[in-house]
Amino acid sequence: MREDVPNLVDGSERPPAGGDWLEKVAPADGRPLYRFARSGDEDVANAVAAARRAQPAWAAETPVARGDLVREIALTLRERRDELSELVAAETGKSMALARGETEAAIEMGLFVAGEGRRLYGRTTTASMPHRSVMAVRQPVGVAGLLMSFNTPLPNIAWKAFPAVLCGNAAVVKPSEEVPASALAFARIAHECGLPAGVLNVVQGLGHEAGAALVAHPDVDLVSFTGSAETGRAVNEVAARRLAKVCLELGGKNALVVCDDADLDGAVRWALASAFSNAGQRCAAASRLVVFDAVYDDFRERLLAGATALEPEPVISEASLERLLEALERAQGEGAAIAAGGTRVGDRGWFLAPTVVEGAARDAWLSCTELFGPVTALYRVRDLHEAIEVVNDSPYGLTAAIHTASVHRAMRFSEEARAGVVVVNGGTHGSEPHMGFGGVKGSGTGWREAGTEALDVYTDWKYVNLVTDPART
Ligand code: NAD
Numbered sequence: 001m002r003e004d005v006p007n008l009v010d011g012s013e014r015p016p017a018g019g020d021w022l023e024k025v026a027p028a029d030g031r032p033l034y035r036f037a038r039s040g041d042e043d044v045a046n047a048v049a050a051a052r053r054a055q056p057a058w059a060a061e062t063p064v065a066r067g068d069l070v071r072e073i074a075l076t077l078r079e080r081r082d083e084l085s086e087l088v089a090a091e092t093g094k095s096m097a098l099a100r101g102e103t104e105a106a107i108e109m110g111l112f113v114a115g116e117g118r119r120l121y122g123r124t125t126t127a128s129m130p131h132r133s134v135m136a137v138r139q140p141v142g143v144a145g146l147l148m149s150f151n152t153p154l155p156n157i158a159w160k161a162f163p164a165v166l167c168g169n170a171a172v173v174k175p176s177e178e179v180p181a182s183a184l185a186f187a188r189i190a191h192e193c194g195l196p197a198g199v200l201n202v203v204q205g206l207g208h209e210a211g212a213a214l215v216a217h218p219d220v221d222l223v224s225f226t227g228s229a230e231t232g233r234a235v236n237e238v239a240a241r242r243l244a245k246v247c248l249e250l251g252g253k254n255a256l257v258v259c260d261d262a263d264l265d266g267a268v269r270w271a272l273a274s275a276f277s278n279a280g281q282r283c284a285a286a287s288r289l290v291v292f293d294a295v296y297d298d299f300r301e302r303l304l305a306g307a308t309a310l311e312p313e314p315v316i317s318e319a320s321l322e323r324l325l326e327a328l329e330r331a332q333g334e335g336a337a338i339a340a341g342g343t344r345v346g347d348r349g350w351f352l353a354p355t356v357v358e359g360a361a362r363d364a365w366l367s368c369t370e371l372f373g374p375v376t377a378l379y380r381v382r383d384l385h386e387a388i389e390v391v392n393d394s395p396y397g398l399t400a401a402i403h404t405a406s407v408h409r410a411m412r413f414s415e416e417a418r419a420g421v422v423v424v425n426g427g428t429h430g431s432e433p434h435m436g437f438g439g440v441k442g443s444g445t446g447w448r449e450a451g452t453e454a455l456d457v458y459t460d461w462k463y464v465n466l467v468t469d470p471a472r473t
Contacts, residue, residue, distance in 0.1 A: 005036035010050035011197025017042040027093030027314040036180040039205035044213040047201040051170035054198025059168035067117015074110025093314035106158035112433035113162040131469035138459035140168035142221035150176035167458035251370040252398030260294040262403035274427035275376035321350040336360040398439035
């Protein structure tokens with residue numbers, strides 16, 4: 001077993017106050033990897049206090065200096081990308097190719113955010129009274145509680161920690177209990193690069209223990225959460241009671257539409273990648289494939305052949321595999337059929353064969369519930385009108401894609417699909433570092449992460465009203 005994974009509070013690595021540790025096993029083969037801290041109220045309180053102490057001096061640094069440090073962290077992540085990717089691959093069970101791609105994405109986010117140190121633009125505006133100068137400037141929110149999902153460990157922390165510290169906040173990170181070592185590695189590198197003690201703290205542990213304590217802590221000014229809608233709702237209820245700023249980035253039940261004029265090879269390729277990459281554990285995964293009647297049988301045949309030929313990837317835990325198998329039982333009980341996959345693969349690690357479900361009603365439980373695994377469902381529609389109805393008939397609205405040769409259909413879809421991201425002739429996927437990402441309806445509360453939009457999460461606007469000639473006012 002490797003070394004234990006502790007907390008990192010006020011610049012130093014600490015065991016949990018209660019002395020309890022949890023075991024992490026490898027999703028690929030179930031072997032024990034390491035122990036990690038099971039933190040509670042006291043650990044969270046210590047981390048929040050450290051962040052509170054560190055924040056004013058950090059905010060007093062210039063944004064340029066903070067940006068320089070963010071760049072240094074990103075460049076060090078790049079130097080150490082092989083070692084980091086290996087850690088991610090071990091914790092999540094994903095391939096090295098995927099892990100490397102994600103590490104690059106985290107680095108790119110750092111480089112993009114670093115540049116904001118030399119922008120962080122505000123605005124100047126007019127006033128109704130003469131001899132006044134009015135400007136809007138960004139100020140840090142204060143102490144940020146950052147909570148996140150397990151699925152892409154380094155980008156998930158990079159998307160929050162980089163803009164949080166660039167904007168002059170101090171942060172307490174509660175990583176997913178499925179990937180504690182990646183978060184510690186990120187924070188260690190940040191400190192090695194010179195990030196002052198207390199600016200970025202990591203408290204490991206379970207969601208309903210360390211996570212809940214962080215969300216409830218009265219000294220946390222901003223809660224930025226990425227995870228499931230169910231947890232997000234609970235987080236929002238607690239944080240709203242004390243009127244904290246809350247940014248929620250939640251799940252999806254993303255649809256990919258295949259029209260009768262689509263390039264079917266391209267549509268199948270993108271559908272397979274969108275539904276099954278990272279074992280379907282992507283908020284943007286295509287879990288609904290909405291196909292025109294005229295090409296349904298052809299598309300279905302190619303999709304099933306492709307899904308059956310895919311090498312299965314493990315899901316994150318045994319509990320997740322059991323949950324997925326139960327969900328498939330339930331879907332079948334409600335009239336759906338398994339067209340491909342549907343079974344566990346092997347008896348070591350947590351593998352579900354890439355699964356295609358057919359015949360689920362549009363409003364069936366399966367059609368409205370995010371499974372977060374390698375499961376997608378086929379829906380047959382007459383035309384674009386019905387396709388858009390199916391796409392929008394969902395509690396979620398994160399991403400949507402359409403495959404068509406018609407610019408008119410593409411435009412109509414991008415106008416009418418209720419989603420935060422629309423892709424034409426590609427997969428359902430997230431954004432690049434310079435593009436805001438987030439969804440509508442149950443996929444979030446209207447904030448966008450990444451892009452300059454992220455600055456709105458991690459700063460508050462202040463309007464400065466300056467009388468420039470007191471003698472004449
Ligand atoms: P989850 O909701 O189970 O957990 C997310 C985080 O919340 C974890 O760190 C967990 O420990 C913590 N948590 C759990 N209960 C808590 C509580 N009561 N109080 C405070 N924190 C608590 O989600 P998951 O299984 O880790 O991730 C999968 C979900 O994340 C999916 O719904 C997926 O769509 C979503 N996701 C969304 C985005 C996005 O940008 N919109 C990106 C990635 C993942």
